Amino acid sequence: MSLVFLNFSTISRLKILLFAISIALVLGYDLIPDKTQQVFPTDNAVVSLFSDKEIGGTSSVRWIDQAQTQYECSIGNGVTSYCGSAITWWDGKDLTLDLSNGFDKMLIDVTYQGNAPTVQIIVRSTFYSTHGRTDVPDKAMASIVDTADLTRMLELKLKDFRVLDWWISENKIAPSDTHPDWRDVITMGVNSSKSMTSGPEQITINSVVFSGRYFTKEQLYLSLLIIWGFIFVSQGLWHYFELQRRVKADEVKLLELAAISEQYRVQAETDVLTGLSNREGLAQTLSTIERMGELDNFAMLILDIDYFKQVNDNYGHDVGDQVLEEIAQLIKQNCRQTDLVSRWGGEEFIVLFRCKHADDTKRLAENIRLEIARKRFSQHQLTLTATIGATKLSQQEGFTEAFKRADTALYKGKQHGRNMLVLA
Numbered sequence: 460m461s462l463v464f465l466n467f468s469t470i471s472r473l474k475i476l477l478f479a480i481s482i483a484l485v486l487g488y489d490l491i492p493d494k495t496q497q498v499f500p501t502d503n504a505v506v507s508l509f510s511d512k513e514i515g516g517t518s519s520v521r522w523i524d525q526a527q528t529q530y531e532c533s534i535g536n537g538v539t540s541y542c543g544s545a546i547t548w549w550d551g552k553d554l555t556l557d558l559s560n561g562f563d564k565m566l567i568d569v570t571y572q573g574n575a576p577t578v579q580i581i582v583r584s585t586f587y588s589t590h591g592r593t594d595v596p597d598k599a600m601a602s603i604v605d606t607a608d609l610t611r612m613l614e615l616k617l618k619d620f621r622v623l624d625w626w627i628s629e630n631k632i633a634p635s636d637t638h639p640d641w642r643d644v645i646t647m648g649v650n651s652s653k654s655m656t657s658g659p660e661q662i663t664i665n666s667v668v669f670s671g672r673y674f675t676k677e678q679l680y681l682s683l684l685i686i687w688g689f690i691f692v693s694q695g696l697w698h699y700f701e702l703q704r705r706v707k708a709d710e711v712k713l714l715e716l717a718a719i720s721e722q723y724r725v726q727a728e729t730d731v732l733t734g735l736s737n738r739e740g741l742a743q744t745l746s747t748i749e750r751m752g753e754l755d756n757f758a759m760l761i762l763d764i765d766y767f768k769q770v771n772d773n774y775g776h777d778v779g780d781q782v783l784e785e786i787a788q789l790i791k792q793n794c795r796q797t798d799l800v801s802r803w804g805g806e807e808f809i810v811l812f813r814c815k816h817a818d819d820t821k822r823l824a825e826n827i828r829l830e831i832a833r834k835r836f837s838q839h840q841l842t843l844t845a846t847i848g849a850t851k852l853s854q855q856e857g858f859t860e861a862f863k864r865a866d867t868a869l870y871k872g873k874q875h876g877r878n879m880l881v882l883a
């Protein structure tokens with residue numbers, strides 16, 4: 460198993476690692492510890508007390524033990540009497556806290572002694588009006604808590620906080636601005652009011668902590684979707700361009716191979732000494748002509764140099780080779796581009812040429828024979844002659860039979876003194 464793993468490419472290994480991390484994050488999301496923001500007690504948190512006395516009411520509030528953050532609240536007789544505490548903080552750079560990025564709980568440790576069934580936990584945040592208003596005090600949001608629950612650490616959900624009705628009505632807030640806003644939280648505290656209590660109450664604030672997820676499940680799924688989408692798309696693109704690159708490289712290789720193959724084909728069909736087609740080259744051309752049914756338009760001649768052995772014997776093989784090359788060139792010069800001049804072997808040549816009438820065969824063959832007899836070959840100015848057997852080809856007869864007839868004609872020419880054309 461580990462051996463297979465080691466053989467994987469680095470990218471595959473990274474993908475497996477990322478896949479494992481993705482699965483772990485999805486399955487273990489609930490096990491990821493919460494992020495927390497302690498607001499009290501901290502070095503910079505300040506708790507202040509307030510009551511309606513400041514606006515002429517009869518409620519009173521006083522510290523019992525400020526070091527323990529314990530205070531007493533006595534609600535007056537007014538209809539809207541209130542008193543309570545407010546914690547403000549300074550984290551070194553801000554007086555406000557942004558709790559909108561994943562915080563969803565407030566953990567409070569507050570103890571209560573008194574007769575009220577409930578108290579309010581109040582939070583104030585900067586009011587950002589969607590209507591451009593700047594005359595409104597900070598937004599007041601609250602959650603009501605049973606005093607019976609204030610014996611232990613209590614968890615309040617931020618989504619249970621509501622914007623207070625008196626803040627909405629007093630400030631004539633438009634409905635679109637009446638939702639809780641956790642972006643710039645300035646203060647929080649415990650509030651007692653006439654509607655909730657009777658008699659003095661003792662409240663001790665031990666700690667206040669906000670907690671939440673580093674990222675929501677939706678954020679996690681979206682991020683994983685984007686990451687894996689990016690991986691698949693970039694991999695797809697990479698494969699696409701890699702395939703294109705390989706196809707191009709293969710095309711170049713194919714062209715190279717085709718060129719090499721063509722080179723070998725030409726080599727295989729060419730006589731090394733004279734550069735003419737050899738037997739193989741002639742056979743290929745013939746099979747094409749026969750396949751196309753064009754044999755009727757051709758004639759052939761077999762040309763054999765007379766007494767060539769004597770050239771070799773008297774002047775050496777090299778001079779013999781030179782003579783063969785010169786005769787090959789001479790035959791070519793006396794043929795058209797469309798004719799095929801080939802060396803059949805030794806000092807024997809075959810010419811395939813386009814020709815409709817037997818007279819043309821005679822004219823061309825005789826011309827070649829006369830040219831050879833006229834010319835002088837090699838540095839020794841040798842005189843040579845050739846005997847030719849020639850015949851018209853026909854599709855019906857085929858090449859092999861025509862060849863036999865031309866060869867027989869050539870043989871006759873040799874028998875009757877050489878240096879002559881014999882038509883078959």
Ligand SMILES: Nc1nc2c(ncn2[C@@H]2O[C@H](COP(=O)(O)OP(=O)(O)OP(=O)(O)O)[C@@H](O)[C@H]2O)c(=O)[nH]1
Nearest residue numbers: 763764765766767768769771776777779780805806
């Ligand atoms: N220099 C050279 N000689 C070759 C080559 N191929 C064949 N020959 C020679 O060509 C000669 C052919 O001789 P023969 O078949 O007896 O024919 P010939 O001497 O031309 O006599 P006839 O054809 O009867 O007129 C031989 O001596 C071969 O060695 C070649 O590539 N180069």
